[in-house]
Amino acid sequence: MTTPAAPRREPDLPHHPAHGDVVAPPEETAALREALHRVLDPQLTERLATDLAEAADPAALLRRFPAAGRRYGRGLLPGAPDGWRVEDAVRTLLLLRLPPDETAAVAERVYREGDAAERRGVLRALPHLPVGPAGVELVRDALRANDPRLVEAAVGPYAARHLDQPAWRQAVLKCLFIEVPLRAVAGLADRRDAELAALAEGLAAERRAAGRTVPADLALIAPG
Amino acid sequence: MRIFDPHIHMTSRTTADYRAMRAAGVAAVVEPAFWLGQPRTSPDSFADYFDGLLGWEPFRASQYGISHHCTIALNPKEANDPRCVPVLELLPRYLVKDRVVAVGEIGFDSATPEEEHAFAVQLQLAVEHELPAMVHTPHRDKAGGTDRSIAVIRESGIDPGMVVLDHLNEMTVRSAADAGCWMGFSIYPDTKMDPDRMVRILQQYGTERMLVNSAADWGHSDPLLTRATGEAMLAAGFDADDVDRVLWRNPVEFYGQSGRLELEGVDAPAGEAEPGPPPGSYAGNSLLRGGG
Numbered sequence: 001m002t003t004p005a006a007p008r009r010e011p012d013l014p015h016h017p018a019h020g021d022v023v024a025p026p027e028e029t030a031a032l033r034e035a036l037h038r039v040l041d042p043q044l045t046e047r048l049a050t051d052l053a054e055a056a057d058p059a060a061l062l063r064r065f066p067a068a069g070r071r072y073g074r075g076l077l078p079g080a081p082d083g084w085r086v087e088d089a090v091r092t093l094l095l096l097r098l099p100p101d102e103t104a105a106v107a108e109r110v111y112r113e114g115d116a117a118e119r120r121g122v123l124r125a126l127p128h129l130p131v132g133p134a135g136v137e138l139v140r141d142a143l144r145a146n147d148p149r150l151v152e153a154a155v156g157p158y159a160a161r162h163l164d165q166p167a168w169r170q171a172v173l174k175c176l177f178i179e180v181p182l183r184a185v186a187g188l189a190d191r192r193d194a195e196l197a198a199l200a201e202g203l204a205a206e207r208r209a210a211g212r213t214v215p216a217d218l219a220l221i222a223p224g
Numbered sequence: 225m226r227i228f229d230p231h232i233h234m235t236s237r238t239t240a241d242y243r244a245m246r247a248a249g250v251a252a253v254v255e256p257a258f259w260l261g262q263p264r265t266s267p268d269s270f271a272d273y274f275d276g277l278l279g280w281e282p283f284r285a286s287q288y289g290i291s292h293h294c295t296i297a298l299n300p301k302e303a304n305d306p307r308c309v310p311v312l313e314l315l316p317r318y319l320v321k322d323r324v325v326a327v328g329e330i331g332f333d334s335a336t337p338e339e340e341h342a343f344a345v346q347l348q349l350a351v352e353h354e355l356p357a358m359v360h361t362p363h364r365d366k367a368g369g370t371d372r373s374i375a376v377i378r379e380s381g382i383d384p385g386m387v388v389l390d391h392l393n394e395m396t397v398r399s400a401a402d403a404g405c406w407m408g409f410s411i412y413p414d415t416k417m418d419p420d421r422m423v424r425i426l427q428q429y430g431t432e433r434m435l436v437n438s439a440a441d442w443g444h445s446d447p448l449l450t451r452a453t454g455e456a457m458l459a460a461g462f463d464a465d466d467v468d469r470v471l472w473r474n475p476v477e478f479y480g481q482s483g484r485l486e487l488e489g490v491d492a493p494a495g496e497a498e499p500g501p502p503p504g505s506y507a508g509n510s511l512l513r514g515g516g
Contacts, residue, residue, distance in 0.1 A: 066320045070484060115278035115321050147283045 019100040020132025023161045029096070029128045035079035036089045044072060048090065055097040058106050065094055065110050069117055083152060083184065084124060091121030092128050104134035111138050116147055123153035127161070136162045143171050151175060152184045160187030169196045172221065176203055182217040197221055225249040225467060226491075227450050230475040231256055231358075231390060231408060231437035234281055234292065235273075241440070241447050242288035248451040251490040254479060255281060256295040256329045256358055259302060261442050267311040270298070274318050282323060291490045293479065295328035295358045296321075303342035304334070312345055319353040325482040326350070328358025329390070332369045335362065340376060347380035356386045356481050359405075361396060370396040374403045386481060388435060393417055397425055401433075406478050410439035411449040419449065419456035426457065431469050435478060 022029075040048060051071075054060040064071075073086040080089055098106050107129060111122040123142055126135045135158060142154035155171050163171065172185055173196070182188060200221045204214045227250040234242070234255050245253075255277055257270075264270060277294040285292035296318045302308040318324060327350040330343050343359075350357040359377070362369035370389060377387055389400040390408035393416065400407045409425065410416045417425075422436060440447040454467045479485055 063320065066322065069322050113317060115275075115323070116283065117322060119279075147280070149283075 019130045020104065020134055022130050023127035023157050029092075032080055032084075032089045032092060032128070035077050036086065036093070038079060039075075039077060039086060040072065048072065048093075051090075052093055052097050055094045056099065058098060058102060061094055061098065061106065062110065065091060065121070066114070066118055068094070068121065074117075081156075087117060088121050088124040088153075091118070092125035095122070095125050095129055100130045103129050104131040107131065107135060108138060111141075116149060120149050120153045123150065123158075124156065126158035127156060133162045139163060140167065143167070143174060146178065148178050148180050151178060152180045155180070155185045157186040160185075160191065165191070165193070169193075169199060172196060173199050173203065176200060176215050176217060176221075179215065182220045188220060192221055225451060225454050225464075225471065226251055227454065227471045228252040228254075228475040229437055229447070229450050230254045230388075230435045230479065231410065231439050232447060233258060233439070233441035234285060235276060236442040237440060237447060239284070239288070242285060242290060245447050246288045246290055248448050249454075250290060250447070250450065252291040252293070252475075252485075252487055253285065254293045254295060254325055254475070256326075257297050257299065258329050258360075258441070259299045263305065264302060265307055267308065267314055270308065270311040271314060274314075278318070278321055278323065289490065291485075291487055293323045293325045293485060295326040296324050297328050297330045297346055297358075298342050299329050300331050300333035300339045300343070300360060300362075304336055304338045309338075309342070312342065315346070315349055316353075319349060319355060323484055323486060324355070325479040325484050326356040326358045326388075327353070329360040330357060331360040331373050332362045333360075335365065335369055335372060343373075343376055344380060347377065347382050350386065351380070351382050354482075356388065356478060357382060358408075359387060359389050361389055361391050363391075366391075366393065367395050367399075370399055374399060374405070377403070377405070388478060390435075390437070391416060391439070394421070394425065397429060401429060406433045406435055406474075408435040408437060410437050411453050412439065413444055413446050413449070419453040422453050423456045423460045423462075426462070426466075426470065427460070431462075431466055431474070433474070433478075434470050435474055436470055 037045060051064050055064060068090040069087040072090045075086055077084045077086050077089055095103060095107055107122050111119050114122065119142065122138060139154045139159050142150040145151060151174060155175060159168060159171060168191060175182055175185060200218050204218055207214045227248065229250055232253050232255060234253060257274060257277060274296055282292040296315060298308065298311045319327065327346050330346045332339050332343065347357055359373055361373060373389065377384065384404035388406035388408045391410050392400055392407050397407055409422055411419055411422055426434060436450055436453050438447045438449045439445060450471060454471050457467050476485065
């Protein structure tokens with residue numbers, strides 16, 4: 001595989017005109033970039049600069065997106081939010097290179113055609129992308145999965161902003177059910193309500209009736 | 225005994241199998257894309273199947289401490305169905321994925337021109353993606369089919385060291401060895417090969433480039449026959465290092481040529497710290513199947 005000559009310096013982010021608002025404040029996106037630069041060695045930093053320069057072309061992005069784990073690493077990324085991996089941050093930066101009016105469509109495509117790690121990458125990236133509510137169907141899809149990696153990535157800040165209350169309650173309940181820690185749920189303290197507490201109490205009652213343990217995280221749901 | 229089963233169709237197996245395999249020492253598997261018994265009618269159902277091989281099945285395996293990889297291809301049987309052939313255009317999208325460690329199963333079933341076309345096209349895809357190729361040898365006319373497969377492999381220009389000829393037996397092992405390909409043997413309860421015949425082949429041909437698999441699927445088959453073969457080797461005088469070579473290091477070497485094996489946490493050297501099985505441990509219950 002040959003890599004054409006490309007600028008070695010990592011290009012600036014494209015400007016984002018109003019193609020849909022971005023959930024995460026810009027400093028959080030910048031922090032991801034910095035966290036990544038702290039863990040990548042000079043050779044990988046240079047490779048990333050090249051990959052990012054090319055990724056403004058969706059065809060190039062489609063080639064690079066699946067390989068992010070084996071090219072840059074899969075370990076946890078220090079300095080990023082809980083649970084973020086190196087490949088998640090790389091995938092976020094790749095998607096940020098797209099022309100803003102194509103971002104939602106390409107993000108949906110790489111999610112639909114992606115393996116579990118790629119899907120998690122898109123879900124993690126959503127709050128950083130200028131897609132407005134266009135990614136909410138991907139969140140709903142991930143919440144139907146039983147793979148906890150996907151459910152955990154789906155209940156982040158993007159879901160806190162864009163998921164309606166009934167779907168959001170079901171998402172929290174599902175986390176309890178499949179033992180995704182509730183610290184993964186963004187905005188829990190703000191959005192929890194009496195109905196969620198009642199649903200959670202129902203789950204606890206079933207567990208007690210069956211002689212099984214009640215998830216400890218349940219306490220986090222009680223409206224404060 | 226650490227075991228890497230280089231050919232097993234876990235989609236067709238139960239969680240009880242995963243548990244028993246892990247307890248028997250199986251820590252890594254390769255699941256080749258194959259015929260599901262019921263013919264498919266469109267490329268879309270292949271896409272859903274491939275997505276499962278890359279998504280749900282590795283997750284299922286991971287719950288039992290087993291690292292799951294796959295090979296992707298249009299299988300020989302369905303290469304004859306014009307409704308399925310367009311799946312060839314979908315393959316490049318899958319061949320760039322993590323944990324895709326070869327193009328396969330490809331090869332001949334009934335030795336038709338359609339099968340030969342799909343076989344040749346997919347060998348080229350293997351070359352382009354720098355992946356090994358996993359070649360199924362036919363059940364009927366196995367000797368003729370194996371020789372014809374070797375001719376197609378030669379013509380493709382792929383390095384024979386990047387090819388495994390699978391489902392070999394006493395009648396076909398010599399041509400595969402002479403061609404420089406890796407040699408795969410499927411150990412079955414009644415058909416194909418059994419552990420004692422396998423041991424005799426290893427005694428005659430040595431352990432180099434030898435791969436032993438269960439090829440367990442939806443038919444009468446047994447995912448623990450890899451372990452039984454290791455035990456038969458020991459009983460016949462092979463030592464633990466020979467067994468480790470055949471049941472672990474050889475598949476790691478062959479599929480490692482993809483650069484996409486993920487064995488972190490499951491590749492403790494034989495005899496040391498055999499990782500204990502964490503059966504069904506993710507949620508401590510069986511709810512994952514019904515959690516939605």
